[in-house]
Amino acid sequence: MPSIDFWYEFASNYAYLAAARIEALADRAGVTVRWRPFLLGPVFAAQGLNTSPFKIYPIKGRNMIRDMERQCAAIGRPFRLPDPFPQNGLSAARIALVAIDEGWGPAFTNAVYSAEFVEGRTISDKTLLADIVTGLDRDPDAVFAAAETPDNKARLKAQTEEALRIGLFGAPTFVTEDGELFWGNDRLEQALHWARHGSLSGL
Template sequence: MPKRPVLDFWYEFASTYSCLSALRIEALAEEAGVALRWRPFLLGPIFAAQGWTTSPFNLFPNKGRYMWRDMARRGGRSGLSFVRPETFPQNSLIAARLALAGREAGWMPAFSKALFRAQFCEGRNIAEEAVLNAALKAAGADPGVAYAASRSEEVKGRLKAETEYAKSIGIFGAPTFVTEDGELFWGDDRLEEALDWAKDGC
C-alpha cells in the first residue's frame, strides 16, 4: 500500500482560527488520503521577536472586531457557536506541554479538540486545571500521568524546540500547514488548499 502524504498542522491553543481548523481537519484529511501530524507550539515568542506583546487582534482593534465576527460566520457554517472568552489570548503554555506529552500515547488530537471547544465554544479558561483535566479525561488520558510527563525536562525542551523550529521555517501565525516538500499555508481558509498540495503537489 502506498505511503500516505503527510501534512504538518501547526497550531496554537490561544488561536481562534486554529480552533476552527482543529475541529474540521481530521475528516478533510481522511477524505483527501493525507496523514496528519499535529504540532502544537507557542506564538508568544514569535510575536515577541516582532516587537508585539500580545495578539495582533488586540493590537489592531479593527482587525480584532473583524476576527470575532468572522469566527461567528465561519463557525455558523459548521454548526458551531463560538463564545469570546473573558481573557484573550489565554495562557497556553501548560496546554501545549500537555498536548506534547500525549503525542506518543495517541490522545493529542482528542485533547486538543476538547480544549479548543472548552475555550471558544464554552468560554472557559484553558489555563485552569479543572478545564485541562476535563479535556484530558475526554481524550481518555490519565491527568496524573499526563501532568507528570508535561513537567519533564524532555517535554519542556521539546516545546521550546518545536517553537524555534516553527520560527526557523518561517511560521508567523496559526494555524499553519506545511507539506512534505516545505510548502507553507497560513490560515484556516487555506486548509483545503494545503491538503490538495500535500496530495498532488500543486
C-alpha cells in the same frame, strides 16, 4: 501517503476551526496529519508584536469575532471569545505533546478548543485540563507529571524554535513535505491539495 505538518497554538481561534476540520479533510485528500503544537509568543515577538494582532489592531479584532460567529453558526456551534483573549496555552501545549505521542492528541486538542471557544473557559486552569484528560479516559496525575518533565518542556521549546526557523509567523500554519508554508485556516484545503499533488492545479 504524503503528510502535512499542522502547526497550531491553543490561543488561536482560527487554529480551533482548522483543528475541527483537518482530520476529515485530510482523510478525503489521502494525506496524514502531524499535529505540532507550538507557542505563538516567541513567533509574534520575532515580528515586534507583544500580543495577538487582533489586540494590537482592535478594528480587525472586532471583525474577527463577527467572522467567527458567522462561520461557527454555519456549523451549528456558538462562538465565545474567552476572557482574557488570547488565552495562555502553555500547559495545554505541553499536555498535547504527551497526548500526541500516545495517540489521543487530536481528541485532546479539539476538547481544549471547544472549552475555550464554545464555552469561553480559561484553558490554563488545571481543573479544566484535568477534567478534559479524565474525559478522555486518561489519568490526569500521570499526564500532568509527564507534561511537566524538563524533557517535555524542552521539547515544546524546541518545537517553537523550529517553527521560527522554518518561517512561521502565525497560526494555524500547514507545511508540506516539500516545504510549502500555508498560513491560515482558509488555506487548509490548498495545503492538503499541494501535499497530494505538488501544485494547486485542479483544486
